[in-house]
Amino acid sequence: MASALGLWANRNELGGFFLLLSLLLGVGGLEAQDYGSRLGTQRGGEVSFEPRGPGVLFGALDPSVRKWYVPQELYNEYQWRQWEYSNYARQPYQRYVNTALEGNYFYDIYGHYVTRGWLVYDWHQDQPQALGSSIFKDGRFNDWFNNLTVSSDSEGQFSYAITVGNEIRTTLTPMTFSKPRFNGLQMDFAADKYQATIIASRISDPATGVTPQPARVSNSTSLIGGRATVQVGDFITLGGTLVDARNANTGLDVFSGDLIAGSLTAGQSSTPVTAIAMVLSDDSPEDGIGGAALFSHDILITARNFDTELETVFTLQQVVREGLEWPVIFGGFPKEGFTAADGDERIVLNYDFKSPAYVGPDPLSIVKVEFDYVLANDFKVEMWSNKQTGRRSTPAPPITNQIIEESEPALIVLQRAEGNVRDISNLQRVRYEYGLPTANMVGGFTIEGKDVFGFDFNGEWDRNLRFFQYPNPAIFSASGNHEISSLHADAYFFNLSRQQYPWFGFFEGYSIAEDYSTTAAFVVDHSGDILYDSPTTAFYEFVDDNDDQDRLPDWVRRGQSVGDNIVFPGWDENNDFISDFNQNDNATIPNSLPDYEEPFLRFAVDRPEFLFGIDLNNNDWIDRFEDDVLPDYLYKADRRGYNAFVGLDIAPDVRLLLGRVDERMFSQQRANESTYGLFTFDRNWAGFGRVRVFEMLKRVKDTIPDDRRAPTPFLTAPARPLVPDILPAADTWVNSSFIAVDHLAVPGLELTSKLKYDFYHQVLDDPRDLNERPLRDFTSFLGVINKASYTAEWGSFLLRPGLKSEYFRQSEFLQEEEPRQHWAGIAQVLAQTRLTPNTKIETGLELLRFRDLVADEDDMLARGVAVETGDLTSTQVAVQLSVTSGYLGYILTTQVGLRVGRIGTERIREAAPGVFEKGSKGRSETTSFITVFAGVE
Template identity: 60%
Template sequence: MKLAHTIIALAAFVLFAGAASGQDYGNRLGVQRGGAVSFEPQGPGVLFGALDPAVKKWYVPQELYTDYGWSQREYSNYAQDPYERYVNTTREGDYFYDVYGNFTTRGWLIYDWRQFQPQPLGSGIFQSTRFNRWFNAVTISGDSQGQYKYAITVGDRIRTTLTPMTFSKPDFNGVQIDFSSDKYRATILASRVSEPIRGSSQTSGGITEPITQSNITSLFGGRATFQVGDFIELGATLMDASNGNTLLDMFNGDLIAGSLTAGQSTAPLTAVAIILSDDSPEDGIGGAALFSHDVHITSRNFETGKETVFTLQEVVRPGARWPIIFGGFRRSGFLAADGPERIIVNYDFNDPAYVGPNPTSIVSVDFDYVVANDFKIEMWSDRQTGQRAQPAAPLTAEVIDSSQPALITLRRAEGNVTDITNLQRMQFDYGLPTANLVGGFTLAGTGVLGFDFYGEWDRNKRYLQYPNAALFNEGEKHKVSSEVSDAWHFNVERQDFPWFVYGEAYSIEAAYATTAFLTNGVGEVQYDNSQRHLYEFVDDNDDQDRFPDWIRFGSTQDRAIYPGWDQNNDFITDFNQNDNATAANTIPDYDEPFLRYNVDRPEFLFGIDLNNNNWVDRFEDDDLPDFPYKSDRRGYNFFGGLHLSPEARLTLGRTDEESQMTDAFNQTNYALFTFDKDYAGLGRLRVFDMLKQAKDTIPDARREPTPFVGALIQPLVQDILPAQDTWVHTAFVGFDYKGVEGLSFVNKLKWEIFSQNKKDPRDSSGLPLNDSASFFGLINKVDYTYSLGSLDLQPRLKSEFLRQTAFIAGEDRREEWAMTLQLIGRLPVMKHTTIESGLEQLWFSDRVQDEDELKAAGRLQETGDLGSTNVAVQLSTTSDYLGYKLTTQVGLRFGRTLTERVIEDNDRPGVFKTGNKSRNETTTFITVFAGLE
């Protein structure tokens, strides 16, 4: 027994000694715990090999001693054992641990967003250069089990939509967390929208410090949906963007309304102005009517916490006038602001007539106004900063016009009332905007009793807070007020062949806004700076590409906006197909030699124009967020019809909508017939015929679609209201004949006429309209391709006739005809080489100008007629090179244009004749393209 114990003891000693003599890796290989390896931090230990009681100082690094047994007295000789160079200890990355101290990974920090409160510069975002270089500015993490799936997406440009009325952006910069199951779906969005990182937060020197800020604007919200049965889905959405300061305790403030920034609260507010004006100044009557005004000022004793409310009578020195009112016309019982006139009520707390509480102790200012008619109420204060210097109080109309301070619109009258029947009491508080909240519910159904439907109701709350430096410094809540606006819409449709029906009703209040104000790093907000200090929940992106149409902070300007003009989906406008970011081309294809045969002018486009501004709705580019319906609209649209055959459809409908803020309306009854059929062995026939009876006084401005001219800002086209009481007939007939092999014969006819029913019709600016305005266009083009051995020839002929009369009386009509004759030849000369040559002759005639009248009047000018000749030859070869398909083109194009002019006969002074002025253009080129196929 003793022997056995002895053997066991000896074995244990041997094992212990062996273990003690082996290399100790410390915690680098982890600690074994119950079959799992843990890597949590252990703290520094004691190296027993360094416990010798020697006076000599220890200089050997612990890592070199442990791994290589180095001694500081050893002689370095690399004759037998070659020198091993130093390597970067972080070549495989750094060690990272989670919030619990667990080892996460060894690698590289890609993205890190942290916020500490209360703490200066408490919001920090780090974004490594590897985020762009390795991951193309987006990382996606996720997991799934059974029906449950989730993903966490971090990116600079995430295309994100919750609902069209609450949040829709093509380039969301932030974090998106998504969850999905068979019955439930949810999304959470978060972003520091005041200073998101686009690119990298690392400097050129490789410094890995995050970009930190104290004053921030944060976005947080999301959407959840759940399925009710098999056919109905319910959803809820909430989005909030609020200002904040990391010096404040997050939970001592208002998580929804946010807080004021340091820049807004460093100085006391000493002046407030309320501006009342005419909401429809163009009519010159029935503007804002001010019957009475009152104010309540609340001050706080910060030692006792007691608050005291002062009325207007209590804060005015006896015998003095305060507030000071400028502008307005005195009427019986009220003050009026008609047309461009303004009523400006100044509350200057530094005015000697003011004897109320000190501005440093004021915590809220509440107004009580009695107003009527078509009013608009705006407010201003000396803490309400803009792009220009703040004017000194008091404000006058002249000061506002010259200094253009940043005004915030608070209330507007509904309709355009001019008879005081909307007399009402308006109570509101002054405050600086701190947050914008949008939330609502959706209801969607599919196949419910044969109907498909979608409905959405949303509420917008805009939060304001009165600035007070003492409250801010103590981290206490400010007085919060809010303004509320609602929006809703409902769509329903049913298909029961051959019948169909569709209806939509909507109401979007004018003040409904998905726009939040952004603070900068020092806590300032410029309320009139849309490019730097506005954040949009719903962007203006009419062409639905990856770039918003307007300029906002963090986004680039989209200079190529062409809604509906990219039917081949190549991200290039179909009217300028050979234009791209690398090889710019500013000439539209319908004006370019040889290309003009296939491309027709945009005037020949047709479609639905329910807002009656003489432009097809789906081609419109405006400056509004992409809501399903425009703000300040309330109404419905209903249509139904039947399929007369699989190719023919008849539709009858009515649109009835109104502007909530004005007396404008749109009542349009319409009938629509469409036919589209391919005839075997013959071709395709298309017919579009729409008749409208329109009474439309709602202006719908748009941007001119000219992406090919490279304009910084596309020109604004005002709606002249051409259909205020009008019959509008639009017809299009197209027939593409392809009954003969190699022959293509295309024919297009468009005819549109506006017939006014009013006597003495006027446009939106008061100019007289013609009783009838029309457009007639006819295009015929034919080409035939045939071969002569290896030579392919294609003659082309195109005739284009256009006649247009103006809406406004006295403006010039337009009538022109163009004939284009082309001959294209293509000859392969080797396996991959082709020579292509072409000849084009163009004749253009302006049929409005009369050359005989110009000659009789002796007017030396162009007649509008011209002719041009273009000759081109091109050698094209393709070859494989280094994995690419190279296409090399060498060629020449020569063009000569003859412009007809009225000139004086040199041989007969005083006698005028027509002559031609020539202009030559020569283009030579050698071009190499590298393709992948």
């Protein structure tokens, strides 16, 4: 009986359990399916996918012992059918699909879902944290977007864009920031009266290529800058600019240091400074006199007790052991009351904190070192320490003039005296705080006016601040503030112009300090070290040298593998990045022979010596064709002065102006004083042609050297040699005249005549160049070109005969150099005919006669000298077949041709013993070719 009752009770309990289970399942079937957060969370009218963390699905709460084979969020679809027998008889197996095939899921800092896709660029800066600076560039940034992304939006008058790229052409102002290849971020905003720009980059390692993993570093050099402009009224625009490059260590709190001056890196402050040297030298060593004059020297050393934070200042007398010498001084010549360093001599003051003569505070406790000197004359002050690493190993102290010459330690220039003072009239007290460079900042203001009371004007004032910090390991480890010092230099200019027909005028005044610098000469490597004397690895330029204004800077700096050796400013009028004097040169088939020397091309192309223009810096090279090795400021550094002219439009094509240049150097007593007059005439006459006249006469006193680089003659040229300015116009009358007549009155006949005449007439009795070599009293250039060509057509046959005469005479500035004088005559005939609509054949004949008018052939014969006379003849014959046709969507041009030349060189030869006569030695040259060009038009 008891067992029966127990069985009944158990059955009732089991039945109740199943009844409860059926009720729960029934209720669950009536409710909506719970998808968790798979479909997002609705808030108002939007669906959000921000992270919410995993939850618990009530429908999947089932106390079973069985193993779960699917996630709980799929329970409503599969319930207990969590595994299946795999049979692919009717439904073939399909391969696994990568869940990231359409990218990954990304969220912003607030947890908002951004997109599903790919991370192509990411720059993170986390502080304080080791390896806290990271940049990631996916391969898609290069492959899909060609290293450039632009995000933009606009509404009404407001527009903005965010640009990220490896090669952004960015200019704030030419005096503060201008780069053809800026690697970083640029944010721009524009409205009707307001504009603003922010730029940023990790210039020490901006990740120029693909980074499979984020490029993480602790030590970095970053740049941030910007510019904003506002239009005031209808005519005036005001602007402000700030650019700052600073070192940083992500292990430090970003607010523990100075946001502008930056902070020292681990490589700079991991060990104490144990030796400092101050180097005094002559800032103008070429004159050999009036160099640095040292009257007295002192030092102030500040030490800190890091337990009490008490600081104590020690003077020189307090840190020197009695009876010993400290600092140790090498070099210099003792004079009455001072020590001098003239010419190549140096005065080197060595402060060795490990020397037995030093009894001052421990280097680990020193937080500031200040030098107090009394100096005069034309001094230059440089600084060295054992913390200044360079391309060569750091020498052991003390250092001497000989060690500086042999070891070439990395020196940092602190100050140069203004002018080349030699009489101690600039006696002054100067103070320098030792520190390693940590930041370079340039900031300033601009103003621009359009038609303000009839005047147009623009101006800019900028200040350059260079920051230094004294390295101390204890402060660095505690994330404390290092002692900060700074040097500053200013630059400004103002331009004013007005035109009220027929009068016009222009004025420009400027002052660019010698020490004004837009170079961040302290870019760190990954370990935090700096090669202070290596421009290619440690220098970053805010303003690049890019005289030809292409996409490549002309010099090699941090972030560039090579510089631009293809530089020819002003010689590319068709903007194809190929010199117009060597137009058939290209990267595929290089051609090193300029067009004015190449057969059949030299008839139309004249030598660059026949170009004319304005040369205000008087280095015998037209300014707009000049290539220097300086940043592209509007005005050169170490200059102050003005240029002004007033002119009159005598007629629409006749202009006359008078002007004056007065320019000085800060660092030396050199000047450029030029008074000039300019006359231009350019008129076309119907039925006659065009006449052009250019005349510029100057009275010049120019002692400022303006070196330049020679333009690239061909694309594969190895380098651009430096052309020094020998100062040919120290006190000189300079004239440049040019006349050109293009006569087109007769149909088919073109007559061209050009005459260029330049001269330098020295006023001084014994003129000398920069290196004291004697100059000629009168130097001139005379060039005359006469050309005639005629084009005749008879159906498909074209005949073009031509004659050209070129006379060239140039006397060199230096008496030791030989003058040049020659004449060249060219006669050529070109004939062309079409065999079919797409096939033509062209033949040509060119005769060249070249005569060197300097060599005296009769004198050579009389003296019995067996040499070449410089005269030659050339005969060139060419034939070319050209076929043009379409093929696979391209326009193919196939050319087959041959050119044969015979060149005869005149020479004096010995026909018999003691008997000399003129003869000619001939040689042949041939060129055959089969060329196929594929074009799109």
